[in-house]
Amino acid sequence: xxxxxxxxxxxxxxxxxxxxxxxxxxxxxxxxxxxxxxxxxxxxxxxxxxxxxxxxxxxxxxxxxxxxxxxxxxxxxxxxxxxxxxxxxxxxxxxxxxxxxxxxxxxxxxxxxxxxxxxxxxxxxxxxxxxxxxxxxxxxxxxxxxxxxxxxxxxxxxxxxxxxxxxxxxxxxxxxxxxxxxxxxxxxxxxxxxxxxxxxxxxxxxxxxxxxxxxxxxxxxxxxxxxxxxxxxxxxxxxxxxxxxxxxxxxxxxxxxxxxxxxxxxxxxxxxxxxxxxx
Amino acid sequence: xxxxxxxxxxxxxxxxxxxxxxxxxxxxxxxxxxxxxxxxxxxxxxxxxxxxxxxxxxxxxxxxxxxxxxxxxxxxxxxxxxxxxxxxxxxxxxxxxxxxxxxxxxxxxxxxxxxxxxxxxxxxxxxxxxxxxxxxxxxxxxxxxxxxxxxxxxxxxxxxxxxxxxxxxxxxxxxxxxxxxxxxxxxxxxxxxxxxxxxxxxxxxxxxxxxxxxxxxxxxxxxxxxxxxxxxxxxxxxxxxxxxxxxxxxxxxxxxxxxxxxxxxxxxxxxxxxxxxxxxxxxxxxxxxxxxxxxxxxxxxxxxxxxxxxxxxxxxxxxxxxxxxxxxxxxxxxxxxxxxxxxxxxxxxxxxxxxxxxxxxxxxxxxxxxxxxxxxxxxxxxxxxxxxxxxxxxxxxxxxxxxxxxxxxxxxxxxxxxxxxxxxxxx
Numbered sequence: 001x002x003x004x005x006x007x008x009x010x011x012x013x014x015x016x017x018x019x020x021x022x023x024x025x026x027x028x029x030x031x032x033x034x035x036x037x038x039x040x041x042x043x044x045x046x047x048x049x050x051x052x053x054x055x056x057x058x059x060x061x062x063x064x065x066x067x068x069x070x071x072x073x074x075x076x077x078x079x080x081x082x083x084x085x086x087x088x089x090x091x092x093x094x095x096x097x098x099x100x101x102x103x104x105x106x107x108x109x110x111x112x113x114x115x116x117x118x119x120x121x122x123x124x125x126x127x128x129x130x131x132x133x134x135x136x137x138x139x140x141x142x143x144x145x146x147x148x149x150x151x152x153x154x155x156x157x158x159x160x161x162x163x164x165x166x167x168x169x170x171x172x173x174x175x176x177x178x179x180x181x182x183x184x185x186x187x188x189x190x191x192x193x194x195x196x197x198x199x200x201x202x203x204x205x206x207x208x209x210x211x212x213x214x215x216x217x218x219x220x221x222x223x224x225x226x227x228x229x230x231x232x233x234x235x236x237x238x239x240x241x242x243x244x245x246x247x248x249x250x251x252x253x254x255x256x257x258x259x260x261x262x263x264x265x266x267x268x269x270x271x272x273x274x275x276x277x278x279x
Numbered sequence: 280x281x282x283x284x285x286x287x288x289x290x291x292x293x294x295x296x297x298x299x300x301x302x303x304x305x306x307x308x309x310x311x312x313x314x315x316x317x318x319x320x321x322x323x324x325x326x327x328x329x330x331x332x333x334x335x336x337x338x339x340x341x342x343x344x345x346x347x348x349x350x351x352x353x354x355x356x357x358x359x360x361x362x363x364x365x366x367x368x369x370x371x372x373x374x375x376x377x378x379x380x381x382x383x384x385x386x387x388x389x390x391x392x393x394x395x396x397x398x399x400x401x402x403x404x405x406x407x408x409x410x411x412x413x414x415x416x417x418x419x420x421x422x423x424x425x426x427x428x429x430x431x432x433x434x435x436x437x438x439x440x441x442x443x444x445x446x447x448x449x450x451x452x453x454x455x456x457x458x459x460x461x462x463x464x465x466x467x468x469x470x471x472x473x474x475x476x477x478x479x480x481x482x483x484x485x486x487x488x489x490x491x492x493x494x495x496x497x498x499x500x501x502x503x504x505x506x507x508x509x510x511x512x513x514x515x516x517x518x519x520x521x522x523x524x525x526x527x528x529x530x531x532x533x534x535x536x537x538x539x540x541x542x543x544x545x546x547x548x549x550x551x552x553x554x555x556x557x558x559x560x561x562x563x564x565x566x567x568x569x570x571x572x573x574x575x576x577x578x579x580x581x582x583x584x585x586x587x588x589x590x591x592x593x594x595x596x597x598x599x600x601x602x603x604x605x606x607x608x609x610x611x612x613x614x615x616x617x618x619x620x621x622x623x624x625x626x627x628x629x630x631x632x633x634x635x636x637x638x639x640x641x642x643x644x645x646x647x648x649x650x651x652x653x654x655x656x657x658x659x660x661x662x663x664x665x666x667x668x669x670x671x672x673x674x675x676x677x678x679x680x681x682x683x684x685x686x687x688x689x690x691x692x693x694x695x696x697x698x699x700x701x702x703x704x705x706x
Binding site for chain 2: 079095104107
């Protein structure tokens with residue numbers, strides 16, 4: 001695992017965006033050779049998307065040959081509902097960039113056959129050649145996507161019922177009416193994300209500190225699904241000081257000491273072969 | 280069909296200014312999110328609008344003529360004349376209007392009204408014709424303004440008298456009447472509203488507030504040029520002006536009122552007063568005379584001779600104002616200035632100019648559309664609405680006018696659509 005520790009959320013968002021930009025550039029996508037990117041929703045990626053949009057508007061980055069797969073979507077929420085993940089992705093990213101709509105994949109929470117939708121999604125990922133880089137965040141309980149505590153670490157894309165905590169936390173987006181909050185969602189599985197060639201998780205703020213501790217200093221545990229990535233060959237974790245509050249000083253010092261190496265990952269001059277070091 | 284994307288616009292949407300793109304297809308404004316996820320296509324043609332302010336096209340509910348043409352003249356009335364005015368009005372940012380006919384003889388109405396049919400606008404044909412506004416002759420003699428006394432009438436037989444005077448209600452959108460005339464409240468207004476779907480406006484009247492309220496309860500929903508041709512506000516009998524704050528009106532819909540903000544007909548303090556008291560009802564109208572758009576001189580309106588001098592139009596030989604020659608675009612600018620003037624003198628700095636810009640534009644777009652119950656189609660940049668819109672600079676001068684998505688007018692070459700295009704992959 002690489003643990004990149006930065007000062008605050010702004011730095012995390014910028015670092016994350018620059019990493020995505022560099023990875024796409026180094027991959028050098030073109031017709032017939034598309035860069036497959038896995039994407040999250042939530043508050044953590046907001047700053048990352050903002051930065052990516054800036055890069056596109058400044059003509060420093062193009063999504064013309066990028067394919068995206070989002071992690072999840074609510075079941076039963078109309079596609080154009082302001083709180084749907086379709087709307088989130090449209091407003092924060094897709095409307096501002098030059099991506100081909102045919103290269104955008106988001107699970108359809110209103111599909112007539114939800115299980116078939118999940119099976120087809122997994123197939124679509126395979127057809128695209130597998131995910132090159134899957135970006136994600138974590139919940140305060142260490143869940144990745146909607147893989148709530150207790151989710152199989154080998155799981156694939158499927159229907160999941162949301163935990164009570166998650167529903168309560170989401171009520172603020174639905175007029176504080178808990179009855180309007182969707183109770184289930186379609187989500188990629190832990191196994192699905194593990195299949196990606198690289199996983200980058202962004203973690204910011206003290207509310208995530210315990211989850212980060214569980215994820216990297218404790219064992220692999222289905223009660224904290226992001227811990228599964230301890231078994232991934234290329235797991236990149238980007239966090240800020242507040243998120244490290246529950247880690248050992250020794251851990252933090254070690255990784256902070258590697259920052260000069262890590263920062264080369266986002267420099268234009270950073271050599272692509274660096275990706276295979278320090279994991 | 281070609282999908283157009285106007286990028287980099289400062290749009291007026293939901294009573295605010297937002298930076299966003301405007302997507303158009305089939306002459307309508309569409310939802311790009313739906314196109315992205317459901318149709319999975321990109322725009323065929325893209326334009327860079329350089330951050331310009333984009334507003335819905337202006338809508339004029341009261342205009343007696345323009346560019347030397349008089350809608351009330353039986354000699355001039357024709358489809359071609361209306362078409363010509365509709366085309367030229369695009370230079371003022373007007374994309375829809377209601378040609379107005381002043382108090383006239385029955386023969387005149389029969390000659391004139393059939394020539395003005397409702398018609399959808401286009402870049403070629405100019406602004407949309409939304410119907411006719413018949414102002415009079417069932418109005419009060421004491422408040423006739425520039426209308427001729429010998430043409431005024433009453434309605435002892437109720438609506439029959441209106442029908443026999445006008446000949447037909449076809450293509451009539453608005454009728455201005457004085458509600459105190461016997462039978463108006465009892466039968467005429469309810470029948471016009473319920474049977475003929477016509478908007479009834481009260482004006483040229485000496486009605487008390489009580490009569491005004493009863494007229495609104497009977498179905499009237501508009502006040503013709505507030506303050507002009509009615510009793511002035513009095514603290515013991517507010518008259519029609521009191522409708523703005525009446526507590527005895529049905530709550531189901533609001534009363535709108537026309538306001539001529541040409542800098543002459545209404546003092547800026549009166550504009551601010553009306554706006555502060557009832558902003559959602561404010562509708563900017565030109566009440567323009569045929570001289571609108573022409574230089575100083577003498578012109579005809581109805582059977583009268585009008586003198587135009589120093590931005591004022593009066594009945595030749597008198598001091599009576601008979602309508603304005605300020606374009607609707609100028610009225611919007613005047614209203615904004617009036618609101619700004621009020622703020623500067625109060626607080627010493629201008630904090631809410633953006634909000635004023637939105638409100639003044641709403642007064643010339645969304646509000647007039649609401650009067651005619653067409654606010655989902657016109658006067659708005661919402662998804663599904665007709666693509667009638669204008670480009671404005673920061674002083675609210677009109678830079679370009681689009682009708683059904685096509686450029687109908689541009690102030691200069693730099694705003695010509697060909698010079699804004701950044702992508703063209705249509706067949």
